[in-house]
Amino acid sequence: MVGPMGGETRKPRREAILLTAAIGLVLSAVGILIGLWIDWFPAQGSTQADDIDTLWDVLVICSVPIFVGVTAVVLFCAREFRQKPGEEHLDGPPIHGNTKLEVVWTAIPALMLVTLCGYAAVVLSNIEEAPASGQENRVAVTGEQFTWTFEYTGADGTKFSTNQLYVEQGKSVRFDVRSKDVIHDFWVPEWRMKIDAVPGITTNYRVTPTKTGIYPVVCAELCGLGHAFMRQSAHVLPPEKYAAWMQRMTERQTAGAAPAADGAGGQTASADGKAVFTQGVGATGATACGACHALADAGTSGATGPNLDEALAGQDAAAIKASIVDPNAKITDGFGEGIMPANYAETLTPAELDALVRYIADATKK
Numbered sequence: 001m002v003g004p005m006g007g008e009t010r011k012p013r014r015e016a017i018l019l020t021a022a023i024g025l026v027l028s029a030v031g032i033l034i035g036l037w038i039d040w041f042p043a044q045g046s047t048q049a050d051d052i053d054t055l056w057d058v059l060v061i062c063s064v065p066i067f068v069g070v071t072a073v074v075l076f077c078a079r080e081f082r083q084k085p086g087e088e089h090l091d092g093p094p095i096h097g098n099t100k101l102e103v104v105w106t107a108i109p110a111l112m113l114v115t116l117c118g119y120a121a122v123v124l125s126n127i128e129e130a131p132a133s134g135q136e137n138r139v140a141v142t143g144e145q146f147t148w149t150f151e152y153t154g155a156d157g158t159k160f161s162t163n164q165l166y167v168e169q170g171k172s173v174r175f176d177v178r179s180k181d182v183i184h185d186f187w188v189p190e191w192r193m194k195i196d197a198v199p200g201i202t203t204n205y206r207v208t209p210t211k212t213g214i215y216p217v218v219c220a221e222l223c224g225l226g227h228a229f230m231r232q233s234a235h236v237l238p239p240e241k242y243a244a245w246m247q248r249m250t251e252r253q254t255a256g257a258a259p260a261a262d263g264a265g266g267q268t269a270s271a272d273g274k275a276v277f278t279q280g281v282g283a284t285g286a287t288a289c290g291a292c293h294a295l296a297d298a299g300t301s302g303a304t305g306p307n308l309d310e311a312l313a314g315q316d317a318a319a320i321k322a323s324i325v326d327p328n329a330k331i332t333d334g335f336g337e338g339i340m341p342a343n344y345a346e347t348l349t350p351a352e353l354d355a356l357v358r359y360i361a362d363a364t365k366k
């Protein structure tokens with residue numbers, strides 16, 4: 001057939017269309033199966049997680065055929081309409097709009113978008129709903145380069161803060177999230193929920209943790225050099241342990257800083273310097289030193305900070321203590337400022353700090 005400009009309008013072969021459609025269908029089915037089969041997320045740890053995972057699966061089911069369909073049309077056209085020898089000087093046929101086609105290809109995606117957005121909005125409003133009883137815990141979360149701080153209010157109104165998160169299993173907890181400097185993002189993958197910490201405003205979400213245990217708290221927004229180390233732990237305690245922990249923390253606050261046991265691990269009151277170094281337990285759950293520092297005696301191999309066997313050889317306890325409570329006063333050559341948490345003087349009890357310093361001084365004495 002010869003078009004008005006002399007170019008040939010080629011009709012695609014019917015079998016080629018059918019073949020492409022068949023391959024597209026098979027690949028869509030395979031893609032969906034693979035998408036559903038992959039274990040994208042860690043085990044569910046909150047009542048919110050199931051709805052979110054279902055939403056994810058529905059999105060996978062809808063988007064795989066769209067991706068495969070678009071790719072199939074592109075490949076089909078490249079093959080079916082490619083230039084043949086001798087056609088180099090021919091103009092393609094002039095193209096006029098096709099109203100019917102345009103209405104269809106606008107209406108279908110619009111309908112899909114509205115449906116999926118509507119569904120997502122319903123899921124969001126369901127999982128964000130306040131508990132019917134009106135009873136929930138509250139934790140104020142503050143992000144800063146490069147650490148999270150969690151503030152709680154005890155039954156008597158006493159406030160205290162920790163740098164590991166403690167929450168109660170089976171009870172809704174509402175997080176009010178702030179940032180002191182740049183944008184961070186408060187995320188516990190097992191709970192699925194995640195929200196930006198934005199300077200100047202307070203954002204919030206709630207979860208009901210279902211499983212006890214220790215889960216990572218992750219910053220999910222690139223926030224500077226130490227972003228990758230902005231990781232702490234969320235401890236989900238059974239109700240009676242949570243209540244005991246709350247009480248201990250409040251008493252400790254009102255009674256002055258007497259060394260207190262850690263609510264999660266049932267640590268004894270006598271501080272163990274090596275445990276603080278390797279596990280970072282501490283009364284309020286300070287970050288483990290071993291996560292960033294290698295120390296042969298403790299068997300740790302962190303490489304974010306200096307190797308302490310080398311860096312501290314020949315330093316006395318007082319110098320070591322000064323480096324811990326005020327890490328930015330003197331920066332070790334080759335390492336960045338502001339990466340080591342500067343609040344160990346607050347997050348460790350005096351007894352823990354002393355035990356830690358004694359332990360490190362002993363361990364690095366040659």
Ligand code: HEC
Nearest residue numbers: 287288289292304305311323327328330331332335339340
């Ligand atoms: C997030 C990573 C991180 C954590 C956690 C951390 N540090 Fe550091 N530390 C660093 C970095 C980086 C430096 C080097 C920069 C500086 O001097 O501030 C450093 C420096 C030091 C120094 C000074 C070394 C020297 O050359 O004199 C000591 C001592 C030290 N840390 C001990 C500790 C102890 C003890 C803990 C746990 C209570 C700890 N650090 C936790 C990252 C960390």
Ligand SMILES: [Cu+2]
Nearest residue numbers: 184219223230
């Ligand atoms: Cu961050």
